[in-house]
Amino acid sequence: QPVLTQSSSASASLGSSVKLTCTLSSGHSTYTIAWHQQQPGKAPRFLMTLEHTETYNRGSGVPDRFSGSSSGPDRYLTISNVQSEDEADYYCETWHTNTHWVFGGGTKLTVL
Amino acid sequence: QVQLVQSGAEVKKPGASVNISCKASGYIFTTYAMHWLRQAPGQRLEWMGWINGGNADTKYSQKFQGRVTITRDTSATTAYMELSSLRSEDTAVYYCARDYIHDKWGQGTLVTVSS
Numbered sequence: 001q002p003v004l005t006q007s008s009s010a011s012a013s014l015g016s017s018v019k020l021t022c023t024l025s026s027g028h029s030t031y032t033i034a035w036h037q038q039q040p041g042k043a044p045r046f047l048m049t050l051e052h053t054e055t056y057n058r059g060s061g062v063p064d065r066f067s068g069s070s071s072g073p074d075r076y077l078t079i080s081n082v083q084s085e086d087e088a089d090y091y092c093e094t095w096h097t098n099t100h101w102v103f104g105g106g107t108k109l110t111v112l
Numbered sequence: 113q114v115q116l117v118q119s120g121a122e123v124k125k126p127g128a129s130v131n132i133s134c135k136a137s138g139y140i141f142t143t144y145a146m147h148w149l150r151q152a153p154g155q156r157l158e159w160m161g162w163i164n165g166g167n168a169d170t171k172y173s174q175k176f177q178g179r180v181t182i183t184r185d186t187s188a189t190t191a192y193m194e195l196s197s198l199r200s201e202d203t204a205v206y207y208c209a210r211d212y213i214h215d216k217w218g219q220g221t222l223v224t225v226s227s
Contacts, residue, residue, distance in 0.1 A: 034213050034214060036214065043207060043217045043218065043219050043220045044157070044207070044209075044214070044217050045217065046213065046214055046215040046216065046217070049213050059215055091156070091157055093157070093214070095212055098171070098212065099171055100159070100173065101147070101149075101159035101212075102159070103156045103157040103158070103159075104156070105156050106156060106157075
């Protein structure tokens with residue numbers, strides 16, 4: 001079963017860009033993932049799915065400041081023109097044969 | 113718009129069971145699966161299982177097999193998750209989420225297990 005690894009924290013200045021990374025374990029580099037945002041005290045919010053081909057599909061209402069890219073086992077979430085409301089935890093997840101879903105540990109984004 | 117509204121917070125004693133509901137609206141309930149997940153304090157999100165909205169087939173995480181039961185009522189467009197034999201480690205916020213990509217989430221239900 002796949003394992004997802006994320007850095008525990010990241011920071012970005014208001015108006016800048018930041019790139020968060022989610023790494024798939026060996027043997028799972030072609031898996032599609034989903035990115036979710038969890039603002040403090042709130043439920044997660046779906047941002048996008050992201051394939052190993054770099055195709056990504058944002059959820060309804062997700063600003064186009066959020067984009068995805070891929071390289072090998074790495075899946076990236078780029079936030080452009082960072083806003084104060086982007087301060088949140090960001091989780092990646094993937095699924096295996098529709099029988100098991102796993103999440104990364106999450107990255108806490110601080111907006112400076 | 114698509115909405116998932118969960119039942120309210122619960123406080124349970126060890127050994128008891130909890131049943132959480134998730135009322136869906138804004139889409140055709142039977143065309144999407146409903147998943148259940150949880151987030152314990154300071155822990156990562158954890159998948160528990162899912163139910164096919166159409167035929168009610170279920171799949172559960174091995175970790176919860178035997179303790180979790182997911183059902184649905186199509187007339188009420190509501191999914192339910194029952195977790196039995198509760199222990200303190202089950203204290204968490206429980207979420208329902210739509211479809212295999214979890215594209216919509218309920219607001220969460222806090223379950224506290226304490227003697």
